[in-house]
Amino acid sequence: MSGILVLGETADGRMQPVTAELISAGRSLHEELGQDVAVAFLGSDLDDAASEAFSYGADTVYTVQDPLLAEPGVDAGVAAFQEACGRVEPDVVIVGRTALGRDIGPRLAFRLGTGLAQDCTDLEVDQDTKRVVATRPVYGGNALAKVTFTGSSPQIVILRLKAFEPLEPDPSRTGEVVTIDAGLDPSMIRSLLVETVRSESEGVRLEDASIVVSGGRGLGGPEPFEVLEELAQLLGGAVGASRAVCDAGWLDHSYQVGLTGKTVAPDLYITVGISGASQHMAGCSGAKHIVAVNRDAEANIFKSANFGVVGDWSKVLPSFLETVRELVE
Amino acid sequence: MPLNIVVCVKQVVDPETPASAFQIDAEGRRVLPAAGIPPVVNGFDENAVEAALRIKDAGEAHITVVSVGNNFVMDVMKKPLSMGADQLVLVQDEAVEELDAFATAYVLSEAIKKLGEFDLILCGRQASDWDNAQVPLGVAEMMDLPCVTVAQKVEVVDSGLVVQRALTDGYEVVETLLPALVTVTNELGEPRYPTLRGIMTASRKAPTVWTAAELGLDPASLAPKLELTELFIPVVDKQCEFIEGEDEADAGRKLALRLREAKLI
Numbered sequence: 001m002s003g004i005l006v007l008g009e010t011a012d013g014r015m016q017p018v019t020a021e022l023i024s025a026g027r028s029l030h031e032e033l034g035q036d037v038a039v040a041f042l043g044s045d046l047d048d049a050a051s052e053a054f055s056y057g058a059d060t061v062y063t064v065q066d067p068l069l070a071e072p073g074v075d076a077g078v079a080a081f082q083e084a085c086g087r088v089e090p091d092v093v094i095v096g097r098t099a100l101g102r103d104i105g106p107r108l109a110f111r112l113g114t115g116l117a118q119d120c121t122d123l124e125v126d127q128d129t130k131r132v133v134a135t136r137p138v139y140g141g142n143a144l145a146k147v148t149f150t151g152s153s154p155q156i157v158i159l160r161l162k163a164f165e166p167l168e169p170d171p172s173r174t175g176e177v178v179t180i181d182a183g184l185d186p187s188m189i190r191s192l193l194v195e196t197v198r199s200e201s202e203g204v205r206l207e208d209a210s211i212v213v214s215g216g217r218g219l220g221g222p223e224p225f226e227v228l229e230e231l232a233q234l235l236g237g238a239v240g241a242s243r244a245v246c247d248a249g250w251l252d253h254s255y256q257v258g259l260t261g262k263t264v265a266p267d268l269y270i271t272v273g274i275s276g277a278s279q280h281m282a283g284c285s286g287a288k289h290i291v292a293v294n295r296d297a298e299a300n301i302f303k304s305a306n307f308g309v310v311g312d313w314s315k316v317l318p319s320f321l322e323t324v325r326e327l328v329e
Numbered sequence: 330m331p332l333n334i335v336v337c338v339k340q341v342v343d344p345e346t347p348a349s350a351f352q353i354d355a356e357g358r359r360v361l362p363a364a365g366i367p368p369v370v371n372g373f374d375e376n377a378v379e380a381a382l383r384i385k386d387a388g389e390a391h392i393t394v395v396s397v398g399n400n401f402v403m404d405v406m407k408k409p410l411s412m413g414a415d416q417l418v419l420v421q422d423e424a425v426e427e428l429d430a431f432a433t434a435y436v437l438s439e440a441i442k443k444l445g446e447f448d449l450i451l452c453g454r455q456a457s458d459w460d461n462a463q464v465p466l467g468v469a470e471m472m473d474l475p476c477v478t479v480a481q482k483v484e485v486v487d488s489g490l491v492v493q494r495a496l497t498d499g500y501e502v503v504e505t506l507l508p509a510l511v512t513v514t515n516e517l518g519e520p521r522y523p524t525l526r527g528i529m530t531a532s533r534k535a536p537t538v539w540t541a542a543e544l545g546l547d548p549a550s551l552a553p554k555l556e557l558t559e560l561f562i563p564v565v566d567k568q569c570e571f572i573e574g575e576d577e578a579d580a581g582r583k584l585a586l587r588l589r590e591a592k593l594i
Contacts (some may be wrong), residue, residue, distance in 0.1 A: 107470055117459065119460055191509075259460065
């Protein structure tokens, strides 16, 4: 078994940003393991995605094809990626913590009888055993664990989104594209995706915003989020929220930042009335600068914050908003 | 015929344990229970119990709750019963105390097989201790069941299921036949509070307890695939620069000016 195989993801024939992150992680292992990095895309008409994968650092691209992959749903994807792993026989498999990867990774691990390290934020190689050592936050981020793989291969890792920076793309890089016909059996399709409903969102996407203004339970209700929305608009950013806010129904769950919500890594993350529970911080630990406004000087959020104001948001926020307005207009 | 529902639950360290009370043993192997803070049923597993109870509210169902572990706190583990589940089965043994995801899925599937007939297995989307989100998928694979993850709504329609699978920006509608396994997320809604009648009923129900030997577990299948090499509490302190003013409004103004000075806005 040799090689590092990345589960590639595409949308409308283009490579998804997460795949560039996974390739980058693969290349960091390549330095130590001396193994090539391959990307497996599921589906057909993926020439553009393949070129993008090469430019971001892939050595080989596999396009796994099968008529059943045209059926929406995850079952065909699991079977197709399993087929790719069977042909490539990789030493390490890298998957993203996405709606697709979270299902495919573990199901593959159980089918292949091998171990999987979930939600990894860093990967190293043990110099003696040449096995992967994965770092991952556990207990909602209160602790960090390092885990390594016992005998079985491949070693499967699921990476936290935005934990690895994509490499600078090099359009001159190319490589071989290998087509794999998966030959799937229709009996593998056990569930059917009949409809996808997207919640409406305006303005900058939360995951892509360079400035995010997030509110928590401390705001007391849905109304103050109008002020946050105004602030986000002034700054060209997006509004986020803690899980408590979404569970209370003040905002839709599409606003949720955290372990089970969205992962953001903006240049500036402004929090208002967020205590900084580790489950929330798991979704914004990649933020370059964090600002906290909170009444409680002992709140956990101040440990992660670069700038802080201890005070009542209803008194701090209006003057902050007005000053920002003067500065940006 | 009532629908036979199995709900898998896990006893976990209370995720609301304040960081100041959160401790790891000297060997860096495990989290120490915080004094005076009892464990809880994993929150997402309570969402799964709630999903089962809603199915029972809408029709006939028999709900069996299954858990694998060793040091169960019975008052904690009986909560699903007091919410309205019918039966509690505990696989309780030293041999199953610290299993990885693979072995846990194996033990759970053996326990569910021993239970006999079932139509639906519900699990929380992940456990708040290790957030692995692997065991339910493993149970589905080992028992060769269709599997739908992160459900925010689960409806039984004829001999099948219609599931809303939560996405970060919307949801998918997925259909599958029974028997099946579904993992449930908090978007489903708050788990109901136990009623007094529920608590009384639960207090009279004794859990069924099985040992590893009674399940006839294969020791080789309990061997870990992952090995923990380190467990530690990360030190986070960015040395926050506190902005102060004459009053809170002044601090807000100065914060904006400071962020401009730092070229962040």
